Amino acid sequence: MNVTIVDYQSGNISSVINSFTEVAKGKINLQVTSDIKKIKSSDKIVLPGQGSFKSCVDSLNGISGLVDTLKDFAIVNKKPLLGICVGLQMFADIGYEEAETRGLGWISGKVSRINNQNGQFKLPHIGWNEIEIQKESRIFKEIKNKSHMYFVHSYEFIPEDKSVISATTDYSSKIVCSVERDNLFGTQFHPEKSDKIGLKVIDNFLKL
C-alpha cells in the first residue's frame, strides 16, 4: 500500500512523518511529496497543515494541479484522505484567519476564531483535551470515548451538515474535533502528538 503525506510547505510536518513512519514500520510504503503523479497513484493521502488557514491554502494553490488532484482523489474517487489540523480546516468553504480566504469547499462550512468569551478562555487552545465521540468512526476503532488528544489551535471548523461530525471537544463551547464523510476524514487534534492513543488513530486510518 502506498500512503502519501502531502508536502506542500505547510510548516512543520516532521512529527507527522515520524509518527506515520512508526506505525507503518515497513508494512506500508510511505512517501512525503507534492508530486502529482505520486499522489495520483497513492492508496491513501494525509494532508497535514500548520500555520494559518490562509498560508496553507495559498501554499496548496501554489503547486500547479495539486488542488484538482486532491479533489479527484478524495471527492470524485472517494479514496481515503485524512486532514490534520489546518489540513481538516481547509475542507471548509471559507476561513477567516488573517484574511477571508476560500477553502477547498469539500464540506460546506466555515472556519472561525474560537469564541474565548472575553478572555475567559486562553487562546490558542493548547494541550490535552477529551474527545466526545458523536458517531461511530472507523478511525476511532478501539478508542474509548473521552480519550485525551493533543490540540493546538485558535480557529474551529463549523460544518453546516452536523452529520459529518464524529467527535467534539469542550473548550468554550463544543468544538468540532473530527469529521468523517465517506472516506474523507479530518482531525482538529494532532494524532501524531497524542501519544499511544494518537498512534492508534493513525493505525486505524492506515488499516482502512
Add this chain to the structure above:
Amino acid sequence: MLKNRIIPCLDVKNGRVVKGINFVELKDAGDPVEQAKVYSDSGADEICFLDITASNENRETIIDIVRKTAKECFVPLTVGGGVRTIQNITDLLLAGADKVSINTAAVKNVDFVKEASKKFGSQCIVVAIDAKKVSENKWEVFTHGGRNKTGIDAAEFAKKVEENGAGEILLTSMDKDGTKSGYDVDLLQTITNSTNIPVIASGGVGTLDHLYDGIVKGGASAVLAASIFHYGEYKIKDAKEYLNSKNVSVRL
C-alpha cells in the same frame, strides 16, 4: 475540558543531561533521548529540552538529540536555548521539535517573534521570559540566565510578545529558580492576568503542592519542573495523582 499540563524539563549540555534522573533502570543516565523516553512513557504531557551548551559550535549536537527523540516520543517536544535565527528554528523543527522557545533573541528584538510566528505559526513559538522582582508587584526581564538586567517590565513584555504572535509564555522566576521554595505565585498571577495566551510556570518547584499553587493560585496552564522529577523524588504519575486528588484536572 482542557487538562493542565505537566512538563518535565531536561537541561542538556554538550549533548548530555545535566542533573539527570537517577533511575536504576536507566542504561545511561546522561542520555537525553533515553530520559525523554522515560518521561514520555510515564505520562509527561510534553517534553522540554533546554540546551545550556555555552558555545554556538555545538548546535548540531542538540539537533541530533531532537532528531533521535522525535522518533521515539510521540508527545509534543519543545526545545529552547540559543534560538536566535530563523535558520535555528527551521533546523530544530525539521529535526522533529514541535515548538521552540525563544529567550534572549526575543528581548533583543521583538520583531523576531513576529517574523518567526508568521513563518512557522504561533503554535510553535514559545517565548521564555526570565523575570526578577525589582519592587513590590514589579518584575523585570533578565537575560543570559539572569545575569543581564534589561530594564523591561515583565508584564509589559509579556503583552508585547503576545501581540507579536507568541503562542505561549514560559515564565521563569529568577528569584525562585533552584530554591525549591515554590513558584513566584504573584509573578504568575500578574502575567496570567495581563495576557490571553497560555502561561507555563517555571522556577522553584520543590513539592507537589507547588505544582498545585502554580496552576490554581497562579493561573498557569502548564507547570514545568526539572529537579523534582530528575532525582526521582516524584514520578510524573505521583504529580498527576496528587493534582487529581485536589480536583485539578490532569490527563491520567
